[in-house]
Amino acid sequence: MIRWTWGFLDRPADTFADCARFWAKITDSTLSAPRGEHDEFRTLLPATGPAWIKMQAVTGDGGIHLDLDVDDIPAAVATATGLGARVVAELPDYTVLESPAGQTFCLTPSAEQAGREPAPVTVTTAPDGTVTRLDQICLDVSPADSDADTTFWQALTQWTAGPSSRPEFSRLRGPDQPLHFLLQRLDDPRPAGAHADLASSNMTATAAWHETLGATRVTDAAKWIVMRDPGNALYCVTPRDPYTG
Template sequence: MIRWTWAFLDRPVDTFAACARFWATVTDSTVSAPRGDNDEFVTLLPASGPAWIKMQAVCDDGGIHLDLDVDDIPAAVATATGLGARVVAEPAAYTIMESPAGQTFCFTPAAEQARPHPAPVTVTTAPDGTVTRLDQICLDLAPADIDADTAFWQALTEWTPGPSSRPEYARLRGPDQPLHFLLQRLDDPRPAGAHADFAASNIAAAAAWHESLGATRVTDAEHWIVLRDPGNALYCVTARDPYTG
């Protein structure tokens, strides 16, 4: 059973400080003291409630991976490999894996006493009153990978599939979790990836606020706006309810 879900934002070393400031601001968080052999890890500490976002300075273009807190890492690894995942590395305290399509995730030890149940709704209010919440990770999958990875994540998490108005999307919602998953079928073959999604009370106002903080607008659609953060990573603000998703 997954006790807690972390979004781990991997960002290039040369833009990491700017990215940490940006993501802390748009999630109403403060940046923890750095840790790791090279001070490469930080946690974004929200103004209230438990943390659900971590960041890592990396030597490549970065991206997103997931940390899944579990009670029994060896048992979780056995389950995941039985469903088609691959073990990438096994450091002392956690295990790095890839989904069948190649999305990186880690099994990490659960800290049950630090996780309230149910998880509180943690929203951010922009200066103009716009409310946002980083509540979803979108897994971007090639047409050949979408079915296998959707089945994998549903079986691994045991989360409930949710309705979607578009055939290229599948939703998974977990009980008492800070993040939910959206699986997106891409139009063209490409390696598996992921991006963060904000729910926003006003997508235009949210995007404008993010731009003022250093983001770059990429694409406007009817129900979402695609942006790039200061580290050039894509993410979206979407017209979902920040309180309910």
């Protein structure tokens, strides 16, 4: 059983400080003290309720990986590999794996989350009153891998699966957790990846606010606006309800 889900924003070391400030601002969070051997880890601490987003300074371009807190890591590893995952590294406190399509995730100990109450909805209110929430990680999967990875994540999480408004998307919603998954079947083959999605009461206003904070607008579509953060990582602003997703 997955006790808690963390979205890990991996950002290039040379832009990490700017990225950390940016994401803290747009999520109305306080940055935790740095930790790790090279001070490479930070957590975004919301004003109320539990945290669900962490950040890591990395070499290379970065991206997103997931940390899944479980009670029994060896048992969870056996389940994940039985479903098609591959072990990348076994460390004393956690195990790094890849999904069948190649999305990186870690199985981590659940002690930090033991006894946690159901997560409240924590939103960000922009200066103009627009409300947003980073509530979703979109897993971007090549067409050939889409069915296998969708089946894998459904079986691993045991979350509620449901359709989206477009056939290339499927949704996974976990109980009592602030972070959910959207799986996207891409049009063209490419390595598995992921990006953050923010629900917004006014996605045009949110995108404009983010631009003043250092983001770059990439593409405007009917259902989302694609942005780049200060570390050049893509994310999307969507018109979903920040309170209900």
